[in-house]
Amino acid sequence: MxxxxxxxxxxxxxxxxxxxxxxxxxxxxxxxxxxxxxxxxxxxxxxxxxxxxxxxxxxxxxxxxxxxxxxxxxxxxxxxxxxxxxxxxxxxxxxxxxxEYPPSTLATALRMNPGMMAKMAYSIQLLSALEYLSRPQIQVIHRDIKPPNIFIKGGSCVLGDFGLMKRLKDSSKGDLNRIKASFGPRMPRRYRTPDLVNYFKGGPVPTEKSDIFQLGIVFVEMFTGKNPQKPMQNFRDPIQMNNFKIEGGMGPLLMELITPMLHLNPSRRPAASALLSTWQELFLEAAKRSHALEGRVV
The missing domain is CATH 3.30.200.20 (Phosphorylase Kinase; domain 1)
Structure with missing residues (x-):
């Protein structure tokens, strides 16, 4: 064949x-x-x-x-x-x-510049997905979180394409060659994580904190319109990030929540469950304001 x-x-x-x-x-x-x-x-x-x-x-x-x-x-x-x-x-x-076939991806949706509440809704749904994947009975890391692998259907946001997934209980490195083969011309290379780079160099298998870092990059891109990761020459190159700023009244709060997700040390990144709790409170407060001003949320 x-x-x-x-x-x-x-x-x-x-x-x-x-x-x-x-x-x-x-x-x-x-x-x-x-x-x-x-x-x-x-x-x-x-x-x-x-x-x-x-x-x-x-x-x-x-x-x-x-x-x-x-x-x-x-x-x-x-x-x-x-x-x-x-x-x-x-x-x-x-x-x-x-x-299922959602008709759009987040990459496409972002070109249409969705409103703040839509972005907030996407954010809490994606964090909910990561919390689900990290449950003890599931324990799966995605390893390829990027806008083309996130699908949009109306107000719903769905994480897809689990081709590079790995179960956390499997600590073997037998899939390293498969991952290397996947980082070809069609693979966007500005969603690397320090954990994946270290893995390529012979380090430990990435944990769910690698997914947190990737999602942090997606969040910055979603709220600023730009991917903060600097272009690379080689996948093994150290991760370098551009400074970013989120505008608007909610900008400082969003910066405060996203910045720890991008810590180079995995142990310093918050867990999905903790992030979801904080983001949910912020979303509800923003939804309350939106409803008071416009009579609707999204």
């Missing part, structure tokens, strides 16, 4: 219960391609989904990781974590997973 496989319009992929027809390619990653598909039979006939198709047959260990991602997402029950509906095998070789 050609690993540069690119499905044509109308290609049929069948699960045990549903036939899917490809409509267009949505993206390409290190291990899988994602397509917009139509369910043309079964319980969800007439619905649009995102179908992620594994394509790296030369890497059987990566297939195992893909199947672990599918199994994890099937077990999730959080509204801000991508929902999976179905799975199957294409051509008896290539596993695929069928997930």
């Amino acid at each position: 050609n690993e540069s496989l690119d499905l044509q319009f109308g290609t049929s992929l069948d699960s045990l219960s549903t036939k899917y027809r490809t409509l267009q390619k949505l993206g390409e990653g290190g291990t899988a391609n994602t397509y917009l598909v139509l369910a043309s039979s079964g319980e969800f006939r007439g619905q649009l989904f995102a179908l992620k198709l594994f394509r790296r047959l030369s890497k059987p260990e990566w297939r195992d990781n893909f199947l672990q991602e599918v199994a994890f997402l099937k077990s999730c029950s959080h509204p801000s974590v991508m929902r999976v509906y179905d799975e199957g095998i294409f051509l008896d070789k290539l596993p695929f997973v069928v997930a």
Whole structure:
């Protein structure tokens, strides 16, 4: 099977219960391609989904990781974590997973300059997702949090693309080559964390605090319009950050909450649960003001 496989319009992929027809390619990653598909039979006939198709047959260990991602997402029950509906095998070789299809990403939404309350709503939903992932019975780190992997549907914000996920209880470094292969031309390189850089250099496996750092970068980009991380020459280069300032009446408070998320020392970054509690209080206060002034929240 050609690993540069690119499905044509109308290609049929069948699960045990549903036939899917490809409509267009949505993206390409290190291990899988994602397509917009139509369910043309079964319980969800007439619905649009995102179908992620594994394509790296030369890497059987990566297939195992893909199947672990599918199994994890099937077990999730959080509204801000991508929902999976179905799975199957294409051509008896290539596993695929069928997930919800939010029509926009945060990268697209930010180009439309959403209002402050919308940004605040996205923030608390993403922190809620990280709190969920850090629960003792889950303990998963995402490792690839960036605007193109965050999906928007109305006022809802969903964290997706768990292709680089790792369970915290797995302290092995067997996936290092897979991560290195994923940081190709299509991988934005300004969402690195000190933890990931250290991992590349032979250091310990990153913890959930790496996700906190990545989300902090996303928050700065969301509230200032600019990614604060300086461009790199090599992935192993030290992390360097530009100074940033969040304007407006809530700016100082947001700066106070975001800055600790970007501490170079993971142990100095707050946990998702603590962040969510503080952000939720700020959101409720901002919502109260918005409702008093405009009669609505978002």
